[in-house]
Amino acid sequence: MSGAATPAAPTPATPSPAGRAAAYVRSLAPAASDYRDLxxxxxxxxxxxxxxxxxxxxxxxxxxxxxxxxxxxxxxxxxxxxxxxxxxxxxxxxxxxxxxxxxxxxxxxxxxxxxxxxxxxxxxxxxxxxxxxxxxxxxxxxxxxxxxxxxxxxxxxxxxxxxxxxxxxxxxxxxxxxxxxxxxQSLSTVSWPEVAWSLGIVAVVAVVMLLAPRIHRMLPGSIIAIVLVTAVAALLQLPVxxxxxxxxxxxxxxxxxxxxxxxxxxxxxxxxxxxxxxxxxxxxxxxxxxxxxxxxxxxxxxxxxxxxxxxxxxxxxxxxxxxxxxxxxxxxxxxxxxxxxxxxxxxxxxxxxxxxxxxxxxIPLAALAGVLMVTSTRMIxxxxxxxxxxxxxxxxxxxxxxxxxxxxxxxxxxxxxxxAVAAFFALRALARSSGVHREELPGPAEPGDERIALFRLEGALFFGAAERMLERVGDIRGVEVVIIRMSQLQILDATGAQVINELIQALERRGVTVLVKGIQTRHLRLVTRVGAIASLRHQNHLFEELPPAVEHARSHVRRAAATR
Structure with missing residues (x-):
């Protein structure tokens, strides 16, 4: 017995730009939900x-x-x-x-x-x-x-x-x-002895504001202080x-x-x-x-x-x-x-x-000055x-x-x-956390391995760290093949990608074959756009795994040795 086909659930309609704009405006407006707990x-x-x-x-x-x-x-x-x-x-x-x-x-x-x-x-x-x-x-x-x-x-x-x-x-x-x-500048216009009354008001306000919370945390020290000094100033007709x-x-x-x-x-x-x-x-x-x-x-x-x-x-x-x-x-x-x-x-x-x-x-102005002086000290x-x-x-x-x-x-x-200063220090720390490390080739050593250099890039390769990588790898001498491991590279910007391109071009001009291993998918598009992939001697010099890259490098060294 065959049952009736279950109708497919309707696909939600994609909101129009006007609908999305209206929804966003509503999200910025007051709503009854603001008072649901009232x-x-x-x-x-x-x-x-x-x-x-x-x-x-x-x-x-x-x-x-x-x-x-x-x-x-x-x-x-x-x-x-x-x-x-x-x-x-x-x-x-x-x-x-x-x-x-x-x-x-x-x-x-x-x-x-x-x-x-x-x-x-x-x-x-x-x-x-x-x-x-x-x-x-x-x-x-x-x-x-x-x-x-x-x-x-x-x-x-x-x-x-x-x-x-x-x-x-x-x-x-x-x-x-x-x-x-x-x-x-205001010190030059101080008038004595009137200044004593103003300073006295400030002192009273400060003392009351500091003592009130110690008596009870809910006591409004500023109001009590202002009422007190205002009453005294009015009764004594102080010149403030x-x-x-x-x-x-x-x-x-x-x-x-x-x-x-x-x-x-x-x-x-x-x-x-x-x-x-x-x-x-x-x-x-x-x-x-x-x-x-x-x-x-x-x-x-x-x-x-x-x-x-x-x-x-x-x-x-x-x-x-x-x-x-x-x-x-x-x-x-x-x-x-x-x-x-x-x-x-x-x-x-x-x-x-x-x-x-x-x-x-x-209310004396000195009383308000006292309130703000205490308030400013409490901010610190x-x-x-x-x-x-x-x-x-x-x-x-x-x-x-x-x-x-x-x-x-x-x-x-x-x-x-x-x-800006914080960003500078953050970028410096990020640059220091990046690294270019030369590693030993995996597996048993073979003749000619000394002609192969394996470098691992890790951390961040961006404008703040790219030049160091270029110097570290570009100065290598006495090798015929360089393998660049990029699988552990977390951050790559346009400057870093361009430096990789320049590095590949510089090594290839010196007759050094460059193999690239493990470019992450999120970095591949950028590296391709700046021309780094095109700078490789052959499209087969791009590898996903390290063992094939090492074997290719060793075969290249063996062929070069056989022709010498």
């Missing part, structure tokens, strides 16, 4: 959001003042960018807003172009970051070596500390945009500068200036801001994924979210935003598990703007520095070079140069 985690998210909001308040104020944009700009950034990045970003626990690294970049830009350029720079940078996400460049941050990240962090911490020196002394910053020079009047609500959105005359000189600064925003946000998201149990992050979506956050912040007069590692860590430790925690943190800050603007206005981990410096000599050099360039010149150049 019913279980909402209490923890609420507590974490309030906790992060308390921690973020003094930082938002301080970063706004330190950048030159003003305290209100820092708050607007934390509120607007905080919500937009939480909704559109690629991490469930990332908290975004103004950060110290961004302040370091924005300070010179604002000093050179005025506060009015901030919105245009933010808009341009935001669009660039969105474009980077749309082009799937999110995973590029994984190529930044650890010593570069740590050197960059150390340099940022030093600059943030130096930027607070004028406010800590109760004086005005120097004219220079260089943090070290500006800090030194304060934040000043703040708006009692969010400003109305306005379109930044987009004329070519305004945009052209800001394209370079905007590119720097965009690069920093992308790097810092992705690093923060990666740290968040490593310390939380909420799953991996989507790097491309994170860039899109952070770019949109900077664009939205620019419309409201805020600063470009990035993911904030410290606030994100507080969020995770406090129980945050969904994006709602970051949204709650932003809403809490909005409540402060609406209700407490009058109180915030009387002595244990981490010892680990990096004590790991390898090359890693120590990369770390030190990155840190020095960050402090002395430019943040983005520091990262690029740090990566």
């Amino acid at each position: 019913r279980r985690t909402w209490k923890g998210d609420l507590v974490a959001g309030v906790t992060v909001g308390i921690v973020a308040l003094p930082l938002a104020l301080a970063f706004g003042v330190s950048s030159g944009a003003g305290a209100a700009s820092g708050l607007v950034t934390a509120i607007i960018a905080g919500v937009v990045a939480a909704v559109f970003g690629g991490s469930n626990v990332q908290v975004s807003g103004p950060t110290g690294a961004m302040v370091v970049v924005l300070g010179p830009i604002i000093a050179a172009n005025g506060v009015g350029a901030l919105a245009t720079v933010g808009l341009l940078a935001g669009v660039m970051v969105v474009a980077a996400g749309a082009l799937r460049l999110g995973r590029a941050v994984t190529y930044i070596p650890w010593p570069v990240i740590e050197g960059f962090t150390l340099g940022i911490a030093v600059i943030i500390f130096l930027q607070q020196v004028p406010a800590a002394l109760g004086t005005t910053p120097g004219e220079s945009t260089h943090a070290i020079v500006a800090a030194l 500068a304060t934040i000043g009047e703040l708006p009692t609500g969010l400003p109305a959105p306005t379109l930044p200036t987009l004329s070519w005359d305004a945009v052209a000189p800001l394209l370079g600064p905007a590119l720097t801001v965009a690069a920093l925003a992308a790097i810092e946000s992705l690093l923060s998201a990666r740290v968040a994924a490593s310390i939380s149990d909420t799953g991996p992050y989507d790097a491309d979506r994170e860039l899109v979210g952070q770019g949109l956050a900077s664009v939205a912040s620019a419309f409201f007069g805020g600063m470009p935003a990035t993911g904030a590692i410290a606030r994100t860590a507080v969020n995770v430790r406090s129980g945050g598990r969904t994006r709602v925690a970051a949204i709650v943190h932003a809403l809490l800050l909005a409540g402060v703007v609406a209700v407490g603007a009058t109180v915030v206005a009387v 981990s002595v244990a981490t520095i010892r680990t990096v410096v004590g790991s390898t000599r090359s890693d120590a050099i990369v770390f030190i070079v990155t840190a020095i360039i960050t402090v002395s010149f430019d943040l983005i150049y520091a990262v690029l140069i740090g990566i």
Whole structure:
């Protein structure tokens, strides 16, 4: 009895380019799945959001003042960018807003172009970051070596500390945009005995922030310190500068200036801001994924979210935003598990703007300087520095070079140069791991074997190691046949393949027969394209196994001996 034929399963249709593009756009957009755990985690998210909001308040104020944009700009950034990045970003626990690294970049830009350029720079940078996400460049941050990240962090911490020196002394910053020079210039305008009050405020803030976690890890030391010194300064009417009047609500959105005359000189600064925003946000998201149990992050979506956050912040007069590692860590430790925690943190800050603007206005600037000085010192981990410096000599050099360039010149150049130096050492190590070894012929020795040279190539044969192989094999003398074993060669680039071609041609011109054994399939096409196979005396001089190649070499030597 014959059964009916089972119909073949339908072959899935290949998505059209438009369909793939639509699917990719959907992957970058918010989805209901972002909040699937909210019913279980909402209490923890609420507590974490309030906790992060308390921690973020003094930082938002301080970063706004330190950048030159003003305290209100820092708050607007934390509120607007905080919500937009939480909704559109690629991490469930990332908290975004103004950060110290961004302040370091924005300070010179604002000093050179005025506060009015901030919105245009933010808009341009935001669009660039969105474009980077749309082009799937999110995973590029994984190529930044650890010593570069740590050197960059150390340099940022030093600059943030130096930027607070004028406010800590109760004086005005120097004219220079260089943090070290500006800090030194501010010393010439110190006014005694008023400086004692500012330094006293900084000292009190530092002591309270350092002691609070020892009493209880959840105590918001920065808020306690600011409330304490603000109350004392107001009661005693101390002669110290304060934040000043703040708006009692969010400003109305306005379109930044987009004329070519305004945009052209800001394209370079905007590119720097965009690069920093992308790097810092992705690093923060990666740290968040490593310390939380909420799953991996989507790097491309994170860039899109952070770019949109900077664009939205620019419309409201805020600063470009990035993911904030410290606030994100507080969020995770406090129980945050969904994006709602970051949204709650932003809403809490909005409540402060609406209700407490009058109180915030009387906070001494020296208190904010103290907060950032303590924050910058906490960014420096002595244990981490010892680990990096004590790991390898090359890693120590990369770390030190990155840190020095960050402090002395430019943040983005520091990262690029740090990566370049790390790449140099990596290529050097890879070149040293490659080898060209002369081996004995397998099996019992036969007459004429001294006229045959067997070389084994292993590791990597690329532009950094190819010349050494050419010298090692090309200088061989007193042989009639050279066998090149390539089966253990792992990496081969165009330079390496061309050197093999040059080597074969040079040996053949000297009358030395070259046999090639074991070219891997993945290397064969490249070697053929550069002409190495065609340079062999005969197409039969290409072997898959060593014994036939050795036997062919011995027969060649025997024939040559018979003709002499």
